[in-house]
Amino acid sequence: MRQLNPTVKFSVILLVGLIVSFQNNLRLNLILVILFATITAVYLPILKWLRLWLWLSLAAIGVFFSGYFFLQEKTVGGQWYGWHLSGQTRYGLQLATRIYSFGFLGASFAATTTLPALIESLQQQLHLPPQFAYGIMAAFHVAPLIPPVYRQTQLSLWSRGLSAPWLSARLMTPLLVKSVRWSEILATAMISRGFTAEAPRTHFKKYQIQWFDWLFAVSLIGLTVGVTFWKSF
Amino acid sequence: MTKKLAKWSLKDVIMVGITALVFGVIYLGAVHVGVYLGVLLTPVGLAVLANEFIFGVWFMAAAFAGYVIQRPGAALITEMIAALLEVFMGNFYGPIVFVSGFVQGIGTEAGFMSNGYHRAGWPQLIIGAIAATVTSFIWGIVRASFSGLQWQLLAAIFVIRLLSALLFSAVIVKVVCDRLAKMGVLSNYPSGATQR
Numbered sequence: 001m002r003q004l005n006p007t008v009k010f011s012v013i014l015l016v017g018l019i020v021s022f023q024n025n026l027r028l029n030l031i032l033v034i035l036f037a038t039i040t041a042v043y044l045p046i047l048k049w050l051r052l053w054l055w056l057s058l059a060a061i062g063v064f065f066s067g068y069f070f071l072q073e074k075t076v077g078g079q080w081y082g083w084h085l086s087g088q089t090r091y092g093l094q095l096a097t098r099i100y101s102f103g104f105l106g107a108s109f110a111a112t113t114t115l116p117a118l119i120e121s122l123q124q125q126l127h128l129p130p131q132f133a134y135g136i137m138a139a140f141h142v143a144p145l146i147p148p149v150y151r152q153t154q155l156s157l158w159s160r161g162l163s164a165p166w167l168s169a170r171l172m173t174p175l176l177v178k179s180v181r182w183s184e185i186l187a188t189a190m191i192s193r194g195f196t197a198e199a200p201r202t203h204f205k206k207y208q209i210q211w212f213d214w215l216f217a218v219s220l221i222g223l224t225v226g227v228t229f230w231k232s233f
Numbered sequence: 234m235t236k237k238l239a240k241w242s243l244k245d246v247i248m249v250g251i252t253a254l255v256f257g258v259i260y261l262g263a264v265h266v267g268v269y270l271g272v273l274l275t276p277v278g279l280a281v282l283a284n285e286f287i288f289g290v291w292f293m294a295a296a297f298a299g300y301v302i303q304r305p306g307a308a309l310i311t312e313m314i315a316a317l318l319e320v321f322m323g324n325f326y327g328p329i330v331f332v333s334g335f336v337q338g339i340g341t342e343a344g345f346m347s348n349g350y351h352r353a354g355w356p357q358l359i360i361g362a363i364a365a366t367v368t369s370f371i372w373g374i375v376r377a378s379f380s381g382l383q384w385q386l387l388a389a390i391f392v393i394r395l396l397s398a399l400l401f402s403a404v405i406v407k408v409v410c411d412r413l414a415k416m417g418v419l420s421n422y423p424s425g426a427t428q429r
Contacts, residue, residue, distance in 0.1 A: 010328050017329035021376045052325060055268070062271045062280025063377070069278030070386045091381050098377070106320070106327020115321045131243040136314060139250025143322065146258045169408045176297075176409060177418050179255050183248035184421070190243060197239065 001039060001112040006121040008213040012220055013109050019224050020101055026090070028227040029097035036104035043111040056103040060096040067092035115140055121207040131197040138186050149178055237306065244421075249298050249307070253315030256294040257322060281379070281386070285393040289401030291333075292365045295341035296402040299361065300353045300410050303423040308345055308361070312338030329376070336372040340365030341402065358407055362398040370394065 001009070020028060041049050068088045119137055122128040153174045157164045164171045271283035294315045299308030316334025324330055344361025345353055370391055374380050379387060413419050 010331075014328040014331060017327075018332065021329075024381075055325070058268055058272060059280075062275045062283070065275055065278040066281040066386070067381070070383045071381055095377065095379075102326050102329055106329060107325045109327045110320055110323075110325065115318075129239040129241070131241060131246050132238060135243055135246030136250050136317070139247050139254060139314075140318060140321070142251050143254050143258065143318075146255055150258070169405060169412065172405070172409050173412050175255055176252070176413060177416065179251040180248060180413070180418050183244060183251050186247050187242075187244035195243065197243070 001043065001108060003212065004112075004216055005125070005207055005209050005213045006113050006118040007125040007207070008209055008217055009109060009113065010118060012217045013105050016220060016224050017102060017105055019221075019228060020098060023228060024091075024094045025228060026094050026097060027230070028224065029094070029101045031223070031227055032101040033097060033104055036101070036108045039108045040104055040111055044107070052103065052107055056100050059103075060099040063099055064092040064096040067095040117207075120203065120205060124203060124207045125209065129197060130201060134190065134195065135187075138190065139183070142182055142186075145182075146175070150175055238310075241310075245302060245304075245307075249302070249311045250314055250318070252297055253294045253311055253318055254322075256290065256297075257315055257319050279386075281377075281382075282389065282393060285390055286397055287401075288366075288369070288394045289362070289397035289399070291369075292337055292341050292362060292398055292402035293406055295338050295365070296344075296358055296361055296406045297410065299341060299345045300358065300406060301413075301419055301422050303345065303350055303353050305346075305350055306342070308342040309335070309338035312341065333369070333372060333376070336368045337365050340368035355403070355407065358403040359399065362403045363395065365402065366391070366395045366398045 016032070020032065040052070044052070068091070071088050071091045116137060119128070119133045123130065123133045150171065153171055154164060157170065162170070267284050267287055270286070271280040274280045274283055292312075295308040295312040298311035301307075313331065313334045316330045319334075320327055320330055341361040341364070343364040344357040344359070347357060347360050373390075374387075379390075410419070
């Protein structure tokens, strides 16, 4: 997974997610969950992997009961690999397994791709303009500054005896003032160092679409489409 | 597409990126609240409602950027950048979030498009909030396959999401932006220029 071209990986996983979205296929969901839970287990530390299961399960169990209690018409159930499932249970399971399949598809991407790699590849494969490429990366590295500033604003309000609920205008204003200032300073700094979007650019790392990218795309999409048309339950 | 994007200035891209991050970080902090609320609502089967109360937060970055920059595509692109950054900040749903970003962005964008990007005010923000609720609702039904749910529950989802969108992406965004404009922070942007 790490060797794959980031743009190809992104598009293929996006496409598979879309195919999953437009149907209610318990078998497809389960196959994808098993496949990608295994893949993420290879790339994620075991604790992170278990935590992913925990978070996904909290969401999935909630959705299962929503589906179970609020199914529109009480459809009849049926046999599924020798198990008898009621209509309610089946709908609940369809919703819940979908959460897991999205979760593991996404996690397998996030665990094997870095933002700079994706941006570089988007530039080379899809001709993303350089000011977007470097602008997004510059902005991304401002992220660690945000929680301390948020905390600081909160504390300074408290010390004056003012309360500030989460997301109140009082808290947001200083944070957004800083964001606008940061962006101006960063842009000025980059331009003064000679950043330009027009000049031709060379790349330290070349991203190409190779045979194993095609193999990944064709086999994964083939599997998804194949299971889609397999006599569905 | 790439030609239109190439006209953007670096400053605007970074501003849009940082804005997306600010809202993203705040959202991530609140995600726990959403999960706990969801767990509480699970026994009655209403866990799907938990996220709806804070759904408007997702439209905030787009509404803010669209309101401040007032240029075609600002809201849409911000929301998509926000989605992209969210993937790398730990949203485990991965690339599919990008579709949600597109869908929500296009809804918010509709508000600013409604008067040809000339001036943004209450009507544009409110139209944007409503349109984003509608587009995200349709996509939500597809993505989460809620079409089998009873209509009462779907109606509840829609109404709560709409109220949340109006509160967060219209009222709070408008109040904060006007404050920023008064302070002169936005004097380099169209919305700041018209305010002063």
